[in-house]
Amino acid sequence: MVPRSWTAKGWAKVRGTWRNTVLGLAGSLLLTLPAVGQLKIGEVTTDMNGTLPTGYSGDYGNEMPSEHGLAVGGAGTLNGSYFNPNFLSFAVSPYLNQARDNSSFQSISNTSGVTISSNIFSGSHFPGSINYTKALNSEGNFAIPGVANYTTHGDSDSFGINWAEMVPGWPTLSAAFQRGSGQYSIYGANDMGSTVYHSFNLRSGYLLKGFNLGAYFSDGGGHAEVPEILQSSTATENTSSSNLSYGFNAGHPLPFHGGVSGAFTRSDYNSYYAGGSNNGSIDLYTATANFQPTQKLHVAFNTSYNSNLSGSLSQAIAGAAGGVAPAVNLGEGSHSLESSASGSYSVIANMQALGYADHRAQYYLGESYSSNSYGGGVTYWRLVFGGSLNTALTLSDNTVSTSNQSSLGLSSTVNYNKHFAGWVAGVNFSYSQDVQTQLVTYTTSGYNYGANLRRRWGKLGWSGGGSASKTLLTEVAGSSNSAESFFTGIGYSRWITASGNYARSNGTAIQAGGGFVQNPIPQPLVPGSDLILFGGKSYSVGLSSNPKRRLTLGASYAKSITDGNVLGIASSNSSKMVNAVFQYQFRKMYLNGGYSNLVQSFSVSGTGPENVSSFYIGVSRWFNFF
Numbered sequence: 001m002v003p004r005s006w007t008a009k010g011w012a013k014v015r016g017t018w019r020n021t022v023l024g025l026a027g028s029l030l031l032t033l034p035a036v037g038q039l040k041i042g043e044v045t046t047d048m049n050g051t052l053p054t055g056y057s058g059d060y061g062n063e064m065p066s067e068h069g070l071a072v073g074g075a076g077t078l079n080g081s082y083f084n085p086n087f088l089s090f091a092v093s094p095y096l097n098q099a100r101d102n103s104s105f106q107s108i109s110n111t112s113g114v115t116i117s118s119n120i121f122s123g124s125h126f127p128g129s130i131n132y133t134k135a136l137n138s139e140g141n142f143a144i145p146g147v148a149n150y151t152t153h154g155d156s157d158s159f160g161i162n163w164a165e166m167v168p169g170w171p172t173l174s175a176a177f178q179r180g181s182g183q184y185s186i187y188g189a190n191d192m193g194s195t196v197y198h199s200f201n202l203r204s205g206y207l208l209k210g211f212n213l214g215a216y217f218s219d220g221g222g223h224a225e226v227p228e229i230l231q232s233s234t235a236t237e238n239t240s241s242s243n244l245s246y247g248f249n250a251g252h253p254l255p256f257h258g259g260v261s262g263a264f265t266r267s268d269y270n271s272y273y274a275g276g277s278n279n280g281s282i283d284l285y286t287a288t289a290n291f292q293p294t295q296k297l298h299v300a301f302n303t304s305y306n307s308n309l310s311g312s313l314s315q316a317i318a319g320a321a322g323g324v325a326p327a328v329n330l331g332e333g334s335h336s337l338e339s340s341a342s343g344s345y346s347v348i349a350n351m352q353a354l355g356y357a358d359h360r361a362q363y364y365l366g367e368s369y370s371s372n373s374y375g376g377g378v379t380y381w382r383l384v385f386g387g388s389l390n391t392a393l394t395l396s397d398n399t400v401s402t403s404n405q406s407s408l409g410l411s412s413t414v415n416y417n418k419h420f421a422g423w424v425a426g427v428n429f430s431y432s433q434d435v436q437t438q439l440v441t442y443t444t445s446g447y448n449y450g451a452n453l454r455r456r457w458g459k460l461g462w463s464g465g466g467s468a469s470k471t472l473l474t475e476v477a478g479s480s481n482s483a484e485s486f487f488t489g490i491g492y493s494r495w496i497t498a499s500g501n502y503a504r505s506n507g508t509a510i511q512a513g514g515g516f517v518q519n520p521i522p523q524p525l526v527p528g529s530d531l532i533l534f535g536g537k538s539y540s541v542g543l544s545s546n547p548k549r550r551l552t553l554g555a556s557y558a559k560s561i562t563d564g565n566v567l568g569i570a571s572s573n574s575s576k577m578v579n580a581v582f583q584y585q586f587r588k589m590y591l592n593g594g595y596s597n598l599v600q601s602f603s604v605s606g607t608g609p610e611n612v613s614s615f616y617i618g619v620s621r622w623f624n625f626f
Contacts, residue, residue, distance in 0.1 A: 044081070045082075046079065049077060051621065052076075052621055053620030054072045056069070056617055057071035057616040061610065061611050063611075071097055075094070075103065076623075077091060086122045088120050090117065091115075092114065092116050093114065095114070098111055099594075099616070100596045101615060107139040108187075109139065113138065114132075115131075117129065117130070118131075126165055126166075129161075130161050130162075131158075131160045134157045135157070140154065140184055150186060152185065152187070153185065153187070155182065156184075157180060158181075160179075161175075162175070171204050171205065173203070173204045174201075177201075178198065180195075180196075180197055187600040188600035191227030194224065196222055198221065200218070213249070216245075216247055218243070219242075220243055221241055221242030222241060224238075226238075238272075239272065240272045241270065241271040243268070244267070244268045244269075245265060249264075250262055258290055260287075261287070262287040264285055264286075265282075266282070267282045268280075268281045269281075282308040283308070286302070296345055298343065299342070299343045300341070306335060316438070330364035330365055331365045334363055338358070342354070343355050351379070351381075352378065354377050354378065355376040356375055356376070359372050362440055369401055369402060370400070371400045371440040373398045373436065375394055375396030379391070380392070388415075388417045390415040394410070408433075409433060409435060428448075430447065432444070432445060432446055432447070444471060446472065447470055448468070450466060451465055459493035461491050463488070466484070466487070468485075481508065482505065482506060485501070494546040502537070506536070534562055535563050536560060537560070537561055540557060552584075555581075556579045571603050572603045573602045575599070578595075578597040588623075595613070596615075
């Protein structure tokens with residue numbers, strides 16, 4: 001049986017060897033080409049430039065066969081037009097065998113691909129464009145909130161078409177189609193993932209007798225195989241989703257520099273995942289009116305009705321966060337209605353008073369709930385002790401139908417920046433208490449603060465700072481998410497620059513196609529079996545130098561450690577990456593060299609840490625071919 005690691009990586013090596021042989025011959029011919037001016041063939045005008053490197057490279061690891069030898073690669077761009085750039089223009093940017101150790105491409109492995117874009121009828125009433133991208137063996141990320149991401153690698157492609165009609169006096173119309181796919185594996189885990197997606201969008205607008213009219217139609221969906229890297233099983237979770245939506249909107253000016261607008265949207269969604277499915281429709285009605293009777297006074301009124309509150313919360317997971325989670329079940333017929341009024345008044349040049357009133361009514365889990373919130377506050381700016389102070393404070397009185405008691409809500413922010421004795425300093429702080437979430441029966445609390453400081457002494461410069469944050473659901477114990485980060489950097493002229501970073505975070509998350517994301521909705525609505533309890537930290541250091549003209553040296557080290565818990569199964573995971581590069585320019589030639597090493601592991605993946613290294617030394621030349 002062929003090992004899975006060879007299936008994912010070995011064939012990439014075979015393809016890479018074949019490409020090197022063919023392109024080695026092509027590269028040798030290209031190196032002999034003279035530099036000429038812009039090329040014109042009939043009505044086609046083109047210019048092309050790029051860099052062609054050749055050198056000795058090698059890569060090796062404990063889960064892959066060792067390979068070394070002559071390497072040829074390059075990157076370039078072909079720009080052109082037909083007849084006139086406003087009629088047809090295009091750009092083609094291919095790259096071959098590009099990695100951290102021989103180019104600016106951020107990939108631990110040699111990556112190849114191409115980006116193609118074209119524009120037709122630019123500047124006319126019917127402009128359009130086409131784009132295509134293809135990447136082979138490129139580096140990606142598996143996200144962990146608040147800390148450094150884990151490294152993946154794989155192939156991806158995308159294709160898109162855009163077109164528009166913008167004839168004066170006619171309704172505007174724009175259309176866009178996009179499709180793409182990707183396959184990737186995670187270093188240090190047996191899991192492999194894949195995504196396939198597509199989307200089609202139509203939008204139109206028209207001005208009729210003072211009314212701004214608009215409409216849209218959208219149809220999209222996709223399929224994903226999401227790795228379960230924190231579970232003892234190496235199986236992937238298959239998910240599929242589709243969403244069709246359309247809507248209309250209209251607006252009209254009002255007296256007192258005001259306006260009124262309204263909109264209707266309908267979304268039909270379907271999703272399928274391990275253990276269940278979720279489908280439904282959401283109707284959303286919104287209306288807004290605003291006035292500015294004087295330069296200092298602004299007033300606004302808003303109302304909205306949502307026919308499916310359960311569906312909106314599910315969409316928050318699957319849509320904005322891209323997460324994988326069961327349907328949020330708030331019972332049959334859940335819906336919500338919200339109405340609000342707000343106003344602001346400029347008391348003096350640097351002070352503004354705010355006020356608002358908000359009423360929400362929601363029906364879910366077979367019960368009706370309502371809340372009323374009234375509040376006001378001020379924003380203020382001025383110079384204080386030679387520095388700039390910006391602050392805002394809002395107080396609110398909140399009542400919920402399930403309780404006879406009212407609660408005090410508070411939101412505040414303070415920012416202060418100052419120059420003193422050659423130093424530049426800044427601090428910020430924000431705090432919130434009893435701020436309502438999507439459901440009126442839940443509120444959040446949290447804080448965020450940070451500071452930064454920098455100074456120069458001639459050629460020597462230093463900077464540093466840090467921040468911390470925490471959020472939680474007031475009513476739910478153990479629902480907090482927190483994060484801390486610190487950074488510092490020092491540099492002396494072009495001789496040396498050093499930097500360091502540290503980050504730590506913990507909380508609850510849900511699994512998404514690109515990693516883990518913080519749970520975007522109240523925790524009790526997502527079953528505990530679908531939540532990932534995580535805690536992690538990461539740190540990195542970097543050095544760079546330009547000790548002499550045209551010589552650049554650089555090195556970096558980064559490490560992250562995370563712990564997770566899903567279904568009572570604990571997992572300890574780590575990733576370490578080392579990079580070192582140098583480049584020396586002489587005339588149009590560059591001497592390049594580099595080394596990269598990645599060690600990554602997941603304790604319950606069933607395999608040991610994966611250790612991948614690569615190196616390169618060679619020369620490259622920049623060409624302006626034509």
